[in-house]
Amino acid sequence: MKTTIRTDHEARAAAPAAAESPMIEIRGLCKQFGAFQALNSIDLVIPKGTVFGFVGPNGAGKSTTMSILATLLAPTSGTAKVGGCDVTRHPKQVRKLIGYMPDFFGVYDQFKATEYLHFYGASYGIPKAERARLIPQLLELVNLTDKKDAYVDTLSRGMKQRLCLARCLVHDPELLILDEPASGLDPRARIEMREILKELKSMGKTIVISSHILPELAEMVDEIGVIEHGRMVAKGNVQEIQSRMRVKRILQIRLAGREEEAEQYLGGRPFVNRILRDGRGVHVHFDGHDEEQSELLHGLIEQGFRIISFSEAQTNLEDVFLEITKGDGEGE
Amino acid sequence: MKGTNGCADKWRSRLINPVLGKEFTLRMRTVRSMWALFFYLLAIGLLALGYLYVTRMSSSGANAFNPDESRIMFIFISFVQLGLIAFMAPGLTAGVISGEREKQTLNLLLTTQQSSASIVISKLVSSLSFMALITLATMPVYSIVFLFGGISPGQLGMVFLFYWFTMLALGSFGILFSTLFKRTMLAVIVAYGITLFLFGGTAFLYLIVSQIMEEMTRSSGGAPGDFGWIGHLLALNPGAALYSLFDPEMTRWVFRMNMGSGGSLSTGQPALQLWQEFLIIYSILIIAAVLTAIRSVRPRLNKKSKRA
Known part of the structure; x- marks a missing residue:
């Protein structure tokens, strides 16, 4: 199954410098919540087309970093750029470039699966006719074609996760920020999710993914970053880090x-x-x-x-x- | 035909943005909305018919209904409706943003291309539209008044415009608290607290301050008109503003303009009627509340760079 998802959205026009710059560039990023230092001078560069695995124990700072990249949180200091656009100065342009899936998310239960995607598609400014062409492709990509007319509240947890992933893709973003996309899923749903992510990788998307299920990450990521107590304690190619640790x-x-x-x-x-x-x-x-x-x-x-x-x-x-x-x- | 549909779609997409469309759809798909409408109409219908029954009984079973009594009944229904609006508006709006936050759908919405203004205003408009639907649904109750005369359609129109403005004001406060407070419960409590203050607190304050000022003026030998400024307290009260629509003399009374020096009657007119002052004050408050809500719905990302 090879699904082509391309829209005529303005995402590429949003970042003129994007072609030359890495997809993510984080320099000295700090985030403080009161006395708690959630992020402590994080530096990270992720080239385009890379699948980057974010690894770390609970509370290490993975979700905080992802929230900053998704323009949902302001950093205390430092800079974070997505596709060459600073997340604090050009948040609207950054939002065009990213598809964000948080670790915990809700859905509008009274929507049907198709309506749900139509709503988010419209929220990204995609014309109705284009959405009508695009949404069946997205549902096919996440294996939910047979559930297109089902109300969201009737879907299983795994189906909702996949629907949310389809939502992330509705505006054809260059970067996917996936915070624990497989959490709470049964083994079958996890395998299905992994297959979809492999498909997205083959489509050339840059993916930043955090997961506690490390063997799953090892299979699909090009690079990993290990974060602990808000510090990046190791980063690089999976094999390199493994051999360094060896x-x-x-x-x-x-x-x-x-x-x-x-x-x-x-x-x-x-x-x-x-x-x-x-x-x-x-x-x-x-x-x-x-x-x-x-x-x-x-x-x-x-x-x-x-x-x-x-x-x-x-x-x-x-x-x-x-x-x-x-x-x-x-x-x- | 296709062209007509395309044109309609184009206009629909201009008038109804995605968030507003979503709010309309989801609101009308819940059974709760139907029950809210049902109980609202039941409450106002029972009160109107109850009033009619009591009035007829007290007028010794006379078959005729006096137009004056019809006017009083209109005022009674109008105040009942205002009370129901005050009860409903905070409940409908104080959870619209915090509810999304609690359902964990707000972050998804905030990462779309929808602006903060579009999100806040769409949610406000959606809630107000539902309230407008409910108030319009009470029109048949008002038709009882028209059966007996004494009220002009213009007065009815004014009262409904006043309702919608009050809804907008209370709804703006509700949405502001919904944005400022993370928990819906807290936002609802604060919104109801403010509503209670505006309806009861301002009237109570007016009474207390007027008593104190009267005592002070009497002991110093001044005129009641000297403390007419306390009338501005009642300009914050939606109930007083509504009554001033029915009885323009109320404004003169509130600002102590019917009593000159030594208790003589004054011929002066207030610069603004109470309801006009109410409109001005609340217009400013609505704008302030909506703008603050828009600024607060998203984190302020660029504050550091501005400082730098």
Whole structure:
């Protein structure tokens, strides 16, 4: 299913500098609520067409950053630009460029799905005839074509989330800001949402997405930013961050006998933190880099241990997240 | 035919913006609106018929209905209607913005291309339209008065214009509180509190201040006209303003112009009738309330850059 959604809206005309500038440019962004520092000098640049995953524990500042980008919150200091437009100086132009889906949102229950999209389409100034052409495409994209005449209050949570996503797309924005779009969804609805997001990614949209379900993010994002206590503690390509974090790695060694001896030998080697032994082999928590790892293997072979396998346990985004956020800025 | 439809659509889209269209549609799709209309008509109908019944009983069963009594009945129904408007307007408007905020739909609306003015004014117009519909639906009750004479259609028209203006004023205050307060409950309480003050508080203040001033004037040997300024307090009262529409003498009485020095009758005329002063004061308050609501509905994003 490949759905083309293009409208003749003025979004592109709104940002003459947009072609050259990154989609999002945040510099020294701070937000204070009374004594609480929600954001502390955030810097972030997201190029066009990137799918950026925002990761962080609850209250870290993800939603605050997204609200500022969506022109719903004024920053205390710093600047945030979307498509080259400053969110505080040109909020109307920014709103043309973004489709925002908050973590919690309501719907107008007495509207039918089609009417709901017509209302938002009209609110973005899309002519009626164009809306009539566009809305069936959007409903098809989010797999709600068979629910077009259903009242919104009869839709399931997952369907409402998808309808809200269609609402975000009604004016064909260049940037989608999705705050926990899969929260509260059952596994099937989550998979459906993920497929739609992949489709949007293939359409070239820039997507900023936050989620607690990290394996889902890992599958679709190009870059991640880890935020904790209002600070960006890590950001960059998912693989890069994973390899950076892999300095603390777990080695899995399977031996053909002499496991106790191997455990004693490994215990005396540099960079080895901790050794666990179970029925599947010896697990070594290792602080060294690739070179030290190679020396460790070489030493084992020299000592005459018969090695069946020597491998590095796969770290996923969850491991990275836990590693980075286990202390105040420790991962930085 | 297609051209006519296209033209109609064009005019419709000019006159009814998306927020207003949404408000109209959603309001009329709820059963609550139908029940509100039903109970309003029931209340005013019962009061009008009850008044008619009591008057007829007290006039010893005479079959004729005196035009003077008809006029009093008109005034009675008009005040009942004003009371019902005062009861309804804050309830209908004090939740329109805060309600969207509580339902978590406001943020979605604020990220569209709709301006703050369009959102606030559309919601106000929608609420006022519903109230106007309800007041227009009471016309048959007023027809009872026309059966007996004593009232001109012009007077009826004036009274309805006064109602709509009062609705606009109370609705503007309601929408202002709905914007300023995050919780609908608080906005509704404050809106009803202000309405109560405007109807009861100003009258009470007038009575208290006039008593104090009379005492002070009497002891100092001044004339009642010296403290005519207290009449401005009643210019804030919608009930007093409505009565001044029926009885122009009321304004002279309120401003103590019927009593000159030493209690002699004065021939002077007030510069403005009470209802005219009411219109001026409330026009300013309406503009201030609506503008403040428009400024408050969205966060002020550019305050930092302006300062910079």
